[in-house]
Amino acid sequence: MALDYRKCAEEIFSHLGGRDNIISAAHCATRLRLVIADNSKIDKEALENVEGVKGLFDSNGQLQLIIGTGTVNKVYDEFLAVTGMTAATKDEVKQAAASKMPLWKKILKTPGDVFVPILPAIVASGLMMGIVEAIPKFAPAFGQTDWFSFLDLVANTAFALLPVLVAISAARVFGGNIFLGAVIGLMMVHPALINAWTVSSYVGEIPTWSIFFYPIQQVGYQGHVIPVILAVLLMSTIEKWLHKHVPEMIDLFVTPLVTVVCTAYLTFTVIGPVFSVFENWVLAGAQALITVGFGLGAAVMGAIYPLTVVMGLHHMYNVIEAGMISSTGVNTWMPIATAANIAQFGACLAVALKCRNQKTKSVALPSSLSASLGITEPAIFGINFRFMKPFIAGMIGGAVGSLFASWMTGTDMNGNVVKFGATTYGVTGIPGIPAINNIPMYLLLMLISAGVAFAITWFIWNEDEPKKQTANGAPAAKTEAKAPAASVIRCAAGELIQPTPGKVIARENIPDATFADGILGDGVGIEPSEGVVYAPFDGEVTSVFDTKHAITLEKNGMEVLIHVGVNTVNMNGEGFEAFVKEGDTVKAGQKLLTFDSAKIKAAGYSDCVVVLLTNAEELEKVECGIK
């Protein structure tokens, strides 16, 4: 089904409260990311119902519309054309959003901002390292070949010189000159310094500098991340300050020189020594966390991992993962991330297989596939988080899988204990297979995580659940959170809330002359996104047609006809189900009827749900349309 990008963009724009309300727009792989001036001016419900929008999320000061891979860029182009905006980079959007973000979130987000841009380098190196190191396990002779040493060199380049990549990326994030950033990174792994990885086997006394209050060891920062980020933060701050205060005439040569010298001195004397110790604590803490209490720590991490995805903070783990690879060669965090991600896949797949609603299915199936490849956002935002229960099932699956992962230690061919983990970060799920050091265990891990999440979702999730709770007298707020009760018809005697989710259209546009002309009364049509009719108010069911495609209700003198589809009486009840009978008292939001849009369309009829106030002329101040 090809999406009309232009129409989609126009509809999105129409619900955003005007051009002035949009500060900036950008997109990532799946989402259209907007920064909105006043969130109260946007119509979230209408946005969610725009065709092509799979979900909506308000996070980190950004309004994120989930549209989908390969589609979002086209909608984005049209969106720019429609609004007359210029393309903002993701960074601009993030900056605009950052001003709306609390400090702790800013701090937690920074490592992610630094690490995401360098992911391609890490993924390439990491996967290659996994493959190159796996081959000798099956063919030991390969380990002696030139090919092996060549490929090994290529594979570990990015990790061996990681501080350079981190420094360049950090300079971009902090607004410093990226080439000066590169200099800081290169300096920290300068070949004249003793390599941090070989320092323990260094013969003789480690040379020192007497340039500070205590002797500074001439050792590089290979494998370090946090000191590098902080050094570049310092550099960017100094550079920006100097740009402002140094006279323009001499700025060109004074600023870079002073910036590099000051940063270098403070890096080797203070930032480096202090924060490499701090970083070791963080890594030790993370290692301890995922092994503590027979794996309970890991289970907790596996459970809360998707929550950090929801907040967009999961990239901060990259720091830990990069540190683990640099210091131990094994990323033991990755199996936990995989457990968490693949569990969301399991939960989403269960929804895809169980749901009857075609729109849900069409979102859930591709989203689950994407989740199996480690990209969980479509599954989480489009399906699991929206229905909540699958999300929780996914958290449980992630916890169980992580528990399993933490129990796994294997032995290599020399009989040494090897921790279960990966040689890279940034890949999870199926693409993570080449990078893992124990493939059968990894497959088992994925099976457990996804299986648990799938099973739980399958048994506890039902398509219509949230609405049922209201019917049973649970607080209505719960339902409203999912589908804010918009009123579609109002009059002096009361109002009708939208009985069926979907796009509300004017009565005149109902594809049937009798309804459109208002012969049967005044009201609206709804192009349903879900095959269900809920009670529009607390009232009484005055009749249910034998063919179950229409129902009449009464309240306070308002006579209401809800008629599903046009000419659907001819279907003789096929595809319809009624949950109430004549004389029943119903509560607003209670399920009345269900119908199968696909069957209606297959029979050649429109599935437009007609909602009419049949005695509109006897009532005062009748007003139709969504509000």
Next chain:
Amino acid sequence: MKSFEYTITDPVGIHARPAGILVKEVKGFAGSTVTIQKGEKSVNALKLMALMQMGIKQGDTVTVSVEGGDEEAVCAALESFFKANL
């Protein structure tokens, strides 16, 4: 009061749409009260909801009565309307 009996031939009976056009037709005879009776139940033909709730189906026989106004003419007009539409 004038009345006539009619057996519904429309396959869907007096359902929403047919009921709608019937109400519209009856509205044209402002001076008369039109009642439709099926078995024990009878309703004012201006009341769409009540009409639909009668659940009149194909093959059901209804009695249509007209009271007030030009009973004769209205009755004849309605009879031909029923034959043409219902």
